[in-house]
Amino acid sequence: MVKTRLRVSMLCVVALSFLALVSTHNTWAQVLYGSVTGTVADQSGAGVPKAHAVLTNRATAVVREADADDSGHYTITDVPPGEYDLRVAASGFKPLTQTNLMVAANTVTNGDARLQVGAMSEQVTVEASVVNLQTEKTDVHTELSEKAILNLPLNQYRNFQTLINLVPGATPGKFQNAIADTPERALSTNINGTNRNNNNTRVDGAADVFVWLPHHAVYIPPAETVQEVNISTNNFDPEQGMTGGAAITVITKSGTNT
Template identity: 35%
Template sequence: MSRVFGGARWGSRIAVFALGLLVSVVAVPVFAQLPTATILGTVKDSSDALVPGASVTAQNSETGASRSISTDETGAYRLAALPVGHYDMRVESSGFKPTTQKGLVLDVGEEAVLNFTLEVGSTLQEVVVTGEAPLVNTTTASLGGLVSEKKIVDLPLNGRNFLDLVLLQPGVSQDVVVVHLGGGGEGTTYSSNGAPIISNNFLLDGTPTQNVLGYNGASAVGTTLGLDGIREYKVITNAFSAEYGMNMGSQMTIVSKGGTNQFHGDVFEYLRNRVLDARNFFDTSYGQCLASNSGNCKRNPPYERNNFGGAFGGPIRKDKTFFWGVYEGLRQAPRAFPPRAWPTGRARSLRATPTV
């Protein structure tokens, strides 16, 4: 009995160890691909000497969340895994005036380099710099582009498909050869720098969202995630770092939108019908109706498309917990062209009589 119990105990230990190893291995790449950003830099005084032990604090002006760190012996600091958004930076050190930088905007996947120069003085005095800090990417050689929240809101999108904005990036070309038969083949498909159309990786908050065929994350009817649920996304088309993988074409990192300390939301409705649409060139029913003088002729067949929805969010507990909800609906009754006039059986049986 003890042998069986001991064997079961060792078996349980091995199973727990294997499960823990699997979780740790799987968690490493997921953590590396989170939709976050980094702020790094150095702190010096007015004589260009390094300032170790200075306190650097980054506070999100939208949610009130803050992170602090102290500079090392070389005066350097690094705040990693920060949620994207607007930040205020504050640097404090004994014997120097506190310095605050306001209006820093962090985009997904960005490594913002922000250096500070402290002035000698009392801690009761403060230096405040307002306005967005000019940032130049000096930490990565990756190629790609950012589709910001402003672009998503301002640029026209037929069908509210956010994937269409990927086509604005250099090296990306839309594929028009794929026959869309549903079941994972719908939506916008594209090639990045000549790679196959199934070589693009789509990450929503670090989670892959490709469909069964690997083209994109569109549904069977071609719709994608609602625009009001996306804050921004970045498309990396070349020379991406080792934290990305799975595909060789491009990497899309999407950041979902979340609530803030302010309540806000929106509603929308887009309508298309036969009155607003042009007549199909190959639809001859309107002309046939006019020729027959049957009356009540419609220029277009019946057609209705309603794309509607809304979003709302805000704080549950200020500076602590937030919510954001999105709904987007599509109701479409596709136009049905009237059947064409085909020869009757008697007409098909008649044969032309040759004349002499």
């Protein structure tokens, strides 16, 4: 009887460990990546069922695909941040391509498409809207783009954290410890009046927190290697654990085909 209970207990532990591993992977994916969701409709506004959406990364040519449901709605998840072309096609309609569609980490990008009746051989191409209102998520966040990080004034250490001044509710970033304690010269800040120890930084999904000085990040990527920084300061999604002030997600650059 004791052996049976022990065996059942061990199985439960293994099962819970597996679930924890899977859920952790999913939450990391949600923080690191963005997603594209939209509704495919005809010119009258009626949904186009079974439309096919193809998302192509302009730098790497990596392709992600999804099929719309009977209402014309589709979602493409776990999309690495970057610039994309979105092609939507359906039988009896002209394919529509949106170019230069920007996808950011921890953000849902709108991919609505209005198709025109016509032959599949006829192609319609439009430029994606520069202003993309966030309607699918309720968190409050600020995006620091590669362009902003490279072109706006930084401190003498070329630290992207200097731009924390652009985040509503943040105090100016400042040095809190000697260079011997933080050779990366990390900056600390208070968000919305919370303790500076409540901030949580991740670099490409890995925790970047100095255990002995939790208000500091251990590693500060050089500004030239940073693709974007997403800073959530309120209404965090469930995957933003260990955070009370700011959840800071840093995405570094990867290789391209050029």
